[in-house]
Amino acid sequence: MTSPALSPSPPPREVLVVPDPGALAAAAAERFARIAETAVACAGRFTVVLAGGSTPKGLYARLAAEPYRSRIPWGQVHVFWGDERCVPPAHTESNFRMAWETLLQHVPVPPAQIHRMRGEDLDPDRAAAEYEGILRKVFALKAGALPRFDLVLLGMGHDGHTASLFPGSPALREVTRLVAAPSVAHLAAYRLTLTLSVLNEAAAIMFLVAGRDKASMLQRVLEGPERTDLLPAQLIWPRSGTVSWFVDAAASHLLQRSTPKERLA
Numbered sequence: 676m677t678s679p680a681l682s683p684s685p686p687p688r689e690v691l692v693v694p695d696p697g698a699l700a701a702a703a704a705e706r707f708a709r710i711a712e713t714a715v716a717c718a719g720r721f722t723v724v725l726a727g728g729s730t731p732k733g734l735y736a737r738l739a740a741e742p743y744r745s746r747i748p749w750g751q752v753h754v755f756w757g758d759e760r761c762v763p764p765a766h767t768e769s770n771f772r773m774a775w776e777t778l779l780q781h782v783p784v785p786p787a788q789i790h791r792m793r794g795e796d797l798d799p800d801r802a803a804a805e806y807e808g809i810l811r812k813v814f815a816l817k818a819g820a821l822p823r824f825d826l827v828l829l830g831m832g833h834d835g836h837t838a839s840l841f842p843g844s845p846a847l848r849e850v851t852r853l854v855a856a857p858s859v860a861h862l863a864a865y866r867l868t869l870t871l872s873v874l875n876e877a878a879a880i881m882f883l884v885a886g887r888d889k890a891s892m893l894q895r896v897l898e899g900p901e902r903t904d905l906l907p908a909q910l911i912w913p914r915s916g917t918v919s920w921f922v923d924a925a926a927s928h929l930l931q932r933s934t935p936k937e938r939l940a
């Protein structure tokens with residue numbers, strides 16, 4: 676199957692249904708690898724935003740093992756995060772720690788190309804501004820320009836949030852900053868997150884959604900009325916790229932026929 680992300684005119688949105696989380700990790704790993712190979716062949720590097728939470732763990736573990744450990748040109752990969760909890764990198768809640776343990780400690784990405792959000796900073800706004808500076812430097816951005824990541828990985832929460840863009844968050848209306856540090860009331864915590872402008876500038880976005888407990892929200896996000904204030908994941912629509920929803924059968928069982936979806940073996 677030619678990856679739509681690589682075909683001449685990929686669909687703006689695709690929903691790929693796979694049987695289970697293992698198949699989701701396998702399908703996502705293959706798409707990740709193809710996008711990485713194409714990016715390095717075309718531009719000499721691959722810039723990827725990792726998602727946090729638990730769903731991506733299967734993907735990261737597969738990328739850390741053969742054949743992807745040898746196949747992906749890790750020396751040309753630049754790793755970023757879509758969001759981070761405001762905790763130290765060794766904390767069990769850290770998205771950096773999860774990615775480090777499942778992927779990054781097993782593959783040869785040069786340390787200088789692992790761009791971590793400093794969740795440990797006691798001033799989240801300062802950490803957000805610092806990460807914005809890293810983006811501006813790595814992408815050599817002119818004032819007002821946006822970084823265009825080759826690939827952004829995202830999850831979706833039960834409440835329709837993605838990255839750390841939660842329902843009703845002022846960060847959903849941020850149009851200037853590249854990185855925000857919203858206070859998340861129900862978590863009684865701050866988060867660091869890329870803003871929608873940055874996420875929607877990506878060349879390719881992959882959502883990873885698995886489990887029956889996500890089915891109702893997935894149906895609302897993909898097929899329900901537009902409620903972007905309540906369902907931030909509905910706001911993800913690349914300006915000039917593709918968005919692919921990799922979902923397992925349990926998460927997709929409420930989707931109607933109206934949603935264009937392709938069932939992978």
Ligand code: 6PG
Nearest residue numbers: 727728729730830831832837838
């Ligand atoms: C985070 C993630 C968040 C996550 C969703 C889904 O920091 O938690 O960035 O947006 O992707 O909450 O999480 P699960 O994959 O654990 O369901």
